[in-house]
Amino acid sequence: MDYGxxxxxxxxxxxxxxxxxxxxxxxxxxxxxxxxCAADHTHNGFQQRLSPQKALQRGQADEVVRPGAQKDLExxxxxxxxxxxxxxxxxxxxxxxxxDPAQVSLILWAESLGLTAHLGHVCLYHGKPYVTIDGYYYLxxxxxxxxxxGTRPMSKEERKAYQxxxxxxxxxxxxxxxxxxLPGVGIGIVTKDEGEAKSSRDPGQFRAPVVHxxxxxxxxxxxxxxxxxxxxxxxxxx
Ligand SMILES: [Zn+2]
Numbered sequence: 001m002d003y004g005x006x007x008x009x010x011x012x013x014x015x016x017x018x019x020x021x022x023x024x025x026x027x028x029x030x031x032x033x034x035x036x037c038a039a040d041h042t043h044n045g046f047q048q049r050l051s052p053q054k055a056l057q058r059g060q061a062d063e064v065v066r067p068g069a070q071k072d073l074e075x076x077x078x079x080x081x082x083x084x085x086x087x088x089x090x091x092x093x094x095x096x097x098x099x100d101p102a103q104v105s106l107i108l109w110a111e112s113l114g115l116t117a118h119l120g121h122v123c124l125y126h127g128k129p130y131v132t133i134d135g136y137y138y139l140x141x142x143x144x145x146x147x148x149x150g151t152r153p154m155s156k157e158e159r160k161a162y163q164x165x166x167x168x169x170x171x172x173x174x175x176x177x178x179x180x181x182l183p184g185v186g187i188g189i190v191t192k193d194e195g196e197a198k199s200s201r202d203p204g205q206f207r208a209p210v211v212h213x214x215x216x217x218x219x220x221x222x223x224x225x226x227x228x229x230x231x232x233x234x235x236x237x238x
Contacts, residue, residue: 009035015040015043015150016047016151017037019047022037022038045150045152046152052064056084057121057134058141085118086118088120088124092124096127103117113131119135140228143232147177148177151220153169170219171219172185172188173226184227188222189219190215190218190222
């Protein structure tokens with residue numbers, strides 16, 4: 001992560017262990033800038049700062065908005081109050097518009113997992129339903145509220161151990177309970193080639209524009225995703 005990336009992350013993230021703001025410090029020993037918790041420099045792991053909408057999606061509106069907000073806002077989302085409803089309207093891979101029956105089956109599928117399609121918990125990808133990262137966070141918050149997930153770029157040693165190419169982006173997601181790191185990690189990688197790959201339909205465009213412009217964020221997201229899937233094995237195939 002370069003200095004600009006860390007500066008940007010300071011505004012979007014907080015400490016995963018205590019929720020404090022992040023600061024950039026000079027690490028003289030390793031001769032580099034380091035992003036760390038303002039309250040305790042030994043704290044490890046970052047977490048996205050939640051907007052009210054994100055907090056609602058992840059089941060944490062009570063903490064971020066006000067006590068009781070989660071239930072109220074979920075009801076409004078279910079009634080389809082437009083600003084709150086995040087029900088998928090297209091297949092995110094193909095762009096195919098979902099007709100009413102397709103939306104209804106997605107809503108029912110979400111409900112069968114204890115999730116809410118209107119909160120953006122599920123999506124359709126190449127015609128198959130998937131739980132989104134927010135859906136996984138919602139379940140984690142419901143079943144394992146004592147756990148927090150933190151992410152960070154892989155260390156030099158880890159990059160060596162996992163045999164990551166120098167130019168690739170690699171992140172680690174870890175879980176914490178009461179300030180203690182628990183075993184088990186998620187790994188997220190974006191290779192340089194992947195970010196630079198051009199669209200087969202339009203060689204003037206990148207195949208995955210989001211991966212190209214935000215490779216760090218994408219690697220971070222993949223790490224969170226993998227760890228959440230390990231923690232909440234839904235075993236959903238269809
Ligand atoms: Zn902290």
